[in-house]
Amino acid sequence: MDDDVTTIGEGVVLETAAASVGLRAAGAMLDAVVLVAVYIGSFIGLTFLTPDSLDLAAMSALVLVHLVAVFVGIPVALETATRGRSVGKYATGVRIVRDDGGPIGFRQALVRGLVGVLDLWLTAGGLALITAFVARRGKRLGDILAGTYALKERAAKSPHRPLEMPPELAGWASTADVRRLPDGLALAARQFLSRAPQLNPVSRQTWGVEFADQLAPYVSPAAPAGTHPEHLIEAALTLRRDREHARAVERERADAAVSAQVQRLPHGIPEVS
Incomplete structure (x- = not known):
């Protein structure tokens, strides 16, 4: 074992x-x-x-x-x-x-x-x-x-820093659509952001541009011209995370409402505590 x-x-x-x-x-x-x-x-x-x-x-x-x-x-x-x-x-x-x-x-x-x-x-x-x-x-x-x-008992601190929406892309993100972003690509981009500070500057720039180019077809509308590749990656991943969380919360709320209706007794039958 x-x-x-x-x-x-x-x-x-x-x-x-x-x-x-x-x-x-x-x-x-x-x-x-x-x-x-x-x-x-x-x-x-x-x-x-x-x-x-x-x-x-x-x-x-x-x-x-x-x-x-x-x-x-x-x-x-x-x-x-x-x-x-x-x-x-x-x-x-x-x-x-x-x-x-x-x-x-x-x-x-x-x-x-x-x-x-x-x-x-x-x-x-x-x-x-x-x-x-x-x-x-x-x-x-x-x-x-x-x-x-x-x-x-004490696990090592996670290498992933929290995702945050770049301020300059907040307006763009309010109308952007990233629902088609594949899970595998999102995971690879997330790992790149985590390791980016330890990478050689040239390698960091190269990988950043490559991941931004891979994300671009799944992001609509396109990010503003001149957006930094890493900012685009972080904005797309943050937007995807926030909207998936919102959908999960909405599903839980809907499931709770349905469960409450199902568990109710038929009309006219008194509730017994």
Whole structure:
């Protein structure tokens, strides 16, 4: 199965991008800094609250319980309460989920927390890194045993900037017709506009003129003389988008009206709530 695809229990395939090892390492280091700070602060507070009458065995047991509570209890409680998040994961846009894409529960969080003592703390993250580079979806040992993986929640920003009607073509667009514009050509022109700022100026001009020439037969009336090719492309695509949206809204309104008429009871039969 592709690492970016998950099949849930209903047999539906979802696109789920696993977080990279670097992203996970950054989140783990941030979590480690937070936990160490909490441990030091709580340990100092514990020394003031602990009575002097405790013997060495009781003191050792108290220190061990405090250590486990901070480095195992806190991560387990956080991941259980937030369904797979922690301070580091929140900062890096990562969430721990089950292999089927569902949210983790206490069992998965507990297994990850207990195994984390070995692959994160006792080996300073070395075992976790080795496992993540070898295992599918960048899993550490705790993920393999718990049946989980790190999901990248924050998608990259879309390269498409919003389409806007060029002001100088607003009057022309009010009477223009672009209904015959093919979907394939519209998509290719949209992709060109998105990549235009990164193109070489000569290539950008060449492609702009070519797309404008391809759009011209489907636009009526013709754009004013001297219109910049990219402005014509953007105006045509904006006009097409706005009118398709208006038609979709009108269809939904008509369907709602028909549905309301169909669901009404015949005349004379009272409505029962």
